Amino acid sequence: MAEPLTVPSLTAGTAFVLRPWELSDLPLVREASEDAYIPLITTIPSPYSDEAAQVYVRRQWEQAATGSGYPFVIARVRDRRPVGSIGLWLKDAAEGRATVGYWTAAPGRRQGATGAALRTVTAWALHELRLARLHMLIEPWNDASVRTAESAGYRREGLLRGWQRIGGVRRDMLMYSRLDDD
Numbered sequence: 139m140a141e142p143l144t145v146p147s148l149t150a151g152t153a154f155v156l157r158p159w160e161l162s163d164l165p166l167v168r169e170a171s172e173d174a175y176i177p178l179i180t181t182i183p184s185p186y187s188d189e190a191a192q193v194y195v196r197r198q199w200e201q202a203a204t205g206s207g208y209p210f211v212i213a214r215v216r217d218r219r220p221v222g223s224i225g226l227w228l229k230d231a232a233e234g235r236a237t238v239g240y241w242t243a244a245p246g247r248r249q250g251a252t253g254a255a256l257r258t259v260t261a262w263a264l265h266e267l268r269l270a271r272l273h274m275l276i277e278p279w280n281d282a283s284v285r286t287a288e289s290a291g292y293r294r295e296g297l298l299r300g301w302q303r304i305g306g307v308r309r310d311m312l313m314y315s316r317l318d319d320d
């Protein structure tokens with residue numbers, strides 16, 4: 139088992155903060171569970187139950203405790219409201235690579251939350267953790283995610299055909315990456 143990780147609190151622009159998951163974040167899990175897409179690409183429970191949501195939050199703690207990665211909640215500074223999630227996953231960290239995943243529930247979208255979160259995690263991972271390459275996979279139709287990645291300096295590398303099953307269908311995925319010397 140890899141070393142346990144401590145998820146830090148990080149400032150994301152002036153309006154958002156990244157912080158560890160808390161059991162008080164169940165309303166965010168509920169919002170995400172009602173989304174048509176988020177439960178397909180994450181382990182967010184759908185349909186929602188308090189019990190399943192608590193299991194989800196504890197699983198995020200477990201991911202850090204077992205060294206799998208850093209799961210963050212994206213919260214608004216103004217009222218501390220949790221709006222979304224971003225994670226840095228370290229399966230290939232020994233090779234200097236990490237994967238980033240993110241979602242923001244519908245009520246918090248188009249307010250710059252995920253873009254700010256991704257820019258923060260990217261700078262932290264490249265400069266503090268000294269990773270060499272960060273990447274994510276995005277479905278070609280997902281303009282919102284493509285724009286979010288590009289706003290944080292990620293570049294399109296290519297299309298991976300039939301890469302993975304999502305919602306029971308094999309999907310093509312675009313590979314986006316950012317290097318430490320980009």
Ligand SMILES: CC(C)(COP(=O)(O)OP(=O)(O)OC[C@H]1O[C@@H](n2cnc3c(N)ncnc32)[C@H](O)[C@@H]1OP(=O)(O)O)[C@@H](O)C(=O)NCCC(=O)NCCS
Nearest residue numbers: 240241242247248249250251252253276282283285286289
């Ligand atoms: C993709 C997602 C995370 C974007 O979150 P968000 O908080 O609304 O994004 P932001 O407000 O920070 O916007 C970031 C950029 O994307 C653009 N954008 C956001 N939503 C968009 C949309 N629906 N269509 C086109 N562009 C969009 C913004 O204009 C901004 O671009 P800019 O910096 O050039 O102005 C959110 O829509 C989501 O959670 N979708 C479902 C889950 C998902 O697809 N996750 C990613 C899987 S790869």
